[in-house]
Amino acid sequence: MTENATARRAIATAALVILLAAVVGVVGMVAGAALSGEGDAVSRPAEGSAEAGFARDMQAHHTQAVQMSTMVRDATDDPEVRSLALDIMLTQQQQAGQMYGWLEQWDLPQASLAAPMQWMSGTDSDTDMGSMDHGTDSTDSTVGPDSGAVMPGMATDQDLQQLDQAVGVDAETLYLRLMVAHHQGGVTMAQGALDRVQDQDVRRLAQAIVDSQTAELAVLEQMLAER
Numbered sequence: 001m002t003e004n005a006t007a008r009r010a011i012a013t014a015a016l017v018i019l020l021a022a023v024v025g026v027v028g029m030v031a032g033a034a035l036s037g038e039g040d041a042v043s044r045p046a047e048g049s050a051e052a053g054f055a056r057d058m059q060a061h062h063t064q065a066v067q068m069s070t071m072v073r074d075a076t077d078d079p080e081v082r083s084l085a086l087d088i089m090l091t092q093q094q095q096a097g098q099m100y101g102w103l104e105q106w107d108l109p110q111a112s113l114a115a116p117m118q119w120m121s122g123t124d125s126d127t128d129m130g131s132m133d134h135g136t137d138s139t140d141s142t143v144g145p146d147s148g149a150v151m152p153g154m155a156t157d158q159d160l161q162q163l164d165q166a167v168g169v170d171a172e173t174l175y176l177r178l179m180v181a182h183h184q185g186g187v188t189m190a191q192g193a194l195d196r197v198q199d200q201d202v203r204r205l206a207q208a209i210v211d212s213q214t215a216e217l218a219v220l221e222q223m224l225a226e227r
Contacts, residue, residue, distance in 0.1 A: 002121040017140070044106045049194035051109050051170065054206070055099040058189055060116070061151055062092035062099075065182055067153065068175060071163050075171035080223065084216075088179070100204060111192025120192045153185015169227060175226040183213040 045051035069085035073169055076082065103110055155163075156177045163174050190209035 002223045041130075045102075045108070045197075045202075046106075046107055047112075048114070050119045050193060051199045052103065052106065052112070053114070053117075053187065054193040054197065054202060055102050056110065056112060056117050057119070057151055058186070058193075058209070059096045059110075060187065061154065061182070061186055063097040063177070065089075065105045066096075066185075068160070068163060068178060068182070071160075072171055072175040075163075075175075077171055079147050081172045081175070084219065084223070085175070088216070091174055095205060097210070101141045102201065117152075117189075119196070120161060120189070151185060152188045153182040155182065173224065173227045176220050176227070178218050180217060180224065183217050186213050187217075 003119065064096050068090050069089045069150065073082050073085045073089075100110065102151055142155055159174075190206040190213070193206040194203060194210070197206065
């Protein structure tokens with residue numbers, strides 16, 4: 001990896017860390033709202049819950065979207081692609097910070113020994129992950145059954161390396177293809193959360209992800225077709 005690539009990834013990571021640190025700073029105030037009038041803690045998601053699994057896995061999913069968006073903004077001067085990538089970065093950083101804050105509020109660790117996506121097992125929805133059509137061509141390693149991706153729509157290390165090395169229209173096209181798959185995977189995960197979780201804050205965010213990323217998919221696919 002080049003020094004420039006390392007620096008770009010460090011900047012993206014630092015930005016997310018700063019945002020998450022800000023969220024932690026308000027956790028104390030938020031936690032106060034989680035108490036009943038008698039001072040007893042209101043029921044909150046426990047370890048092993050779909051809420052906890054979704055918060056952890058979607059954070060990781062969002063972090064990769066931020067990483068890819070940072071890469072393409074450095075690789076192209078196209079204002080449309082750069083604007084879209086910035087929107088994705090800001091939105092998904094904010095949502096990742098929200099999920100980080102939930103885990104803190106629930107007194108749960110940010111990481112788990114459980115394998116990713118276990119919270120979606122045991123129902124018909126986990127079959128959706130394997131059969132999901134990402135709408136990209138067969139050369140996209142992200143969508144293959146042997147891609148090594150642990151969450152639906154996630155880009156592989158090879159995908160990220162190719163994006164990091166691409167420039168201009170090549171970078172734009174690869175980014176858009178990867179982000180189409182990424183958004184489709186995100187919608188699948190968010191819909192899976194809606195099918196399982198009871199916490200109303202989690203349900204609201206999951207629905208927002210379904211709505212916003214479904215709308216963005218139309219934009220991504222149109223931009224991809226233009227290239």
